[in-house]
Amino acid sequence: MVQLSAEGVLSMADTVKQGAGLRNVVAGESALSWIDGERGILIYRGIDIHALAEQSSFEEVVFLLHRGRLPARAELTALAQDLARERAVPASIAALLKLLPSSTHPMTALRSAVSALGGFDPDADDDTPPANARKALRLTAQMATVVALVDRVRNGRAPVAPDPSLTHAANFLFMLTGERPGPEAERAMDVALVLHADHEFNASTFAARVAASTLADVHGAITAALATLKGPLHGGANEAVMKTLQEIGTPERAEVWVRETLAAKKKIMGFGHAVYRTEDPRATHLRRMSRQLGEARGDRRWYELSERLEALVRAHKGLNANVDFYSASVYHELGIPTDMFTPVFAVSRIAGWTAHVLEQIANNRLIRPESEYTGPRDVEYVPLDQR
Numbered sequence: 281m282v283q284l285s286a287e288g289v290l291s292m293a294d295t296v297k298q299g300a301g302l303r304n305v306v307a308g309e310s311a312l313s314w315i316d317g318e319r320g321i322l323i324y325r326g327i328d329i330h331a332l333a334e335q336s337s338f339e340e341v342v343f344l345l346h347r348g349r350l351p352a353r354a355e356l357t358a359l360a361q362d363l364a365r366e367r368a369v370p371a372s373i374a375a376l377l378k379l380l381p382s383s384t385h386p387m388t389a390l391r392s393a394v395s396a397l398g399g400f401d402p403d404a405d406d407d408t409p410p411a412n413a414r415k416a417l418r419l420t421a422q423m424a425t426v427v428a429l430v431d432r433v434r435n436g437r438a439p440v441a442p443d444p445s446l447t448h449a450a451n452f453l454f455m456l457t458g459e460r461p462g463p464e465a466e467r468a469m470d471v472a473l474v475l476h477a478d479h480e481f482n483a484s485t486f487a488a489r490v491a492a493s494t495l496a497d498v499h500g501a502i503t504a505a506l507a508t509l510k511g512p513l514h515g516g517a518n519e520a521v522m523k524t525l526q527e528i529g530t531p532e533r534a535e536v537w538v539r540e541t542l543a544a545k546k547k548i549m550g551f552g553h554a555v556y557r558t559e560d561p562r563a564t565h566l567r568r569m570s571r572q573l574g575e576a577r578g579d580r581r582w583y584e585l586s587e588r589l590e591a592l593v594r595a596h597k598g599l600n601a602n603v604d605f606y607s608a609s610v611y612h613e614l615g616i617p618t619d620m621f622t623p624v625f626a627v628s629r630i631a632g633w634t635a636h637v638l639e640q641i642a643n644n645r646l647i648r649p650e651s652e653y654t655g656p657r658d659v660e661y662v663p664l665d666q667r
């Protein structure tokens with residue numbers, strides 16, 4: 281329990297303990313998305329994520345996040361055309377990726393390529409609001425291209441040029457695999473992009489806002505976000521989940537694995553959340569998609585193992601699956617290589633990151649919190665030759 285001082289106020293140390301990891305700290309204002317962790321609610325610009333997952337598209341969500349409202353039909357068509365037009369990246373980006381060792385993690389390659397894109401951007405030297413809005417849309421379009429390029433280059437395969445007749449979701453799978461997806465795969469990819477597009481002040485978004493608040497450029501802020509997304513406590517969890525599923529192998533082995541892992545005080549990736557205390561509403565859709573994609577391929581193996589693991593972790597630890605848990609089997613069923621899962625997260629989250637960067641710059645104040653100093657004081661400086 282937090283002790284109050286004689287004046288009845290929290291000490292700095294108490295405040296830090298309460299908000300370790302900035303948990304429960306409101307760190308700024310945003311009109312983009314909101315989470316009710318107790319009731320499992322997520323909204324983008326006021327609209328429930330369930331309605332968006334069932335009825336919307338990634339293109340529409342980009343318009344919603346960037347412009348603040350749903351588009352009229354003609355506006356949506358225009359935005360889809362703008363995104364399609366901006367998909368290409370300079371050939372130098374592929375050349376740059378070829379310089380990296382083939383063992384480079386795709387997230388390392390991706391953040392390097394996106395940082396480099398900042399130098400090639402036609403608006404590189406223009407930080408006016410219209411130029412920043414163009415960069416936001418261009419990067420949203422290009423992220424899918426760069427992610428596909430990262431995978432193709434490291435495998436020594438020729439890049440696949442974007443197809444402007446395809447939706448963002450279908451074109452991404454086409455550029456990644458070289459094959460145009462069927463309607464089920466396209467819809468699953470599109471829903472996954474809708475579900476991952478924004479999530480309040482998550483770690484990578486906050487990193488982007490901190491960078492943007494120094495008036496660093498848009499590409500720099502997105503590079504900071506990509507570096508932050510890589511970690512297994514954040515976006516890297518989806519890759520770790522697939523490795524877990526492959527390690528366990530079959531539903532029969534799951535119980536022993538869960539008991540041993542929890543007894544060893546290890547975390548099980550894809551479970552728990554900093555904000556949700558009930559079902560993550562995004563997991564509801566990803567669970568269904570995992571089952572449907574498995575059934576369509578006549579192989580329910582990964583879905584059944586995931587379902588078993590989810591039941592066991594809930595029973596043994598009271599933790600719910602988060603967005604990364606079922607997205608692992610969904611991406612696997614879509615034929616996406618496991619170490620590309622976190623880059624795929626970025627293909628979607630770029631919509632939210634760029635919207636947050638624009639929102640931060642539009643009403644900026646340098647983000648600069650304080651720390652509670654826990655080191656010594658009054659330490660005498662001893663000259664080097666006397667130590």
Ligand SMILES: CC(C)(COP(=O)(O)OP(=O)(O)OC[C@H]1O[C@@H](n2cnc3c(N)ncnc32)[C@H](O)[C@@H]1OP(=O)(O)O)[C@@H](O)C(=O)NCCC(=O)NCCS
Binds near residue numbers: 551553
């Ligand atoms: C997401 C996450 C970082 C949020 O954590 P948090 O709010 O900081 O909570 P903590 O990490 O402090 O965890 C609180 C307790 O639950 C346990 N816990 C949380 N997530 C756990 C997990 N996935 N597996 C096992 N135990 C977990 C912690 O060990 C801790 O237990 P303790 O009180 O006995 O020490 C955490 O749940 C986690 O690491 N999950 C796995 C990674 C993941 O899936 N990340 C993607 C998030 S979308």
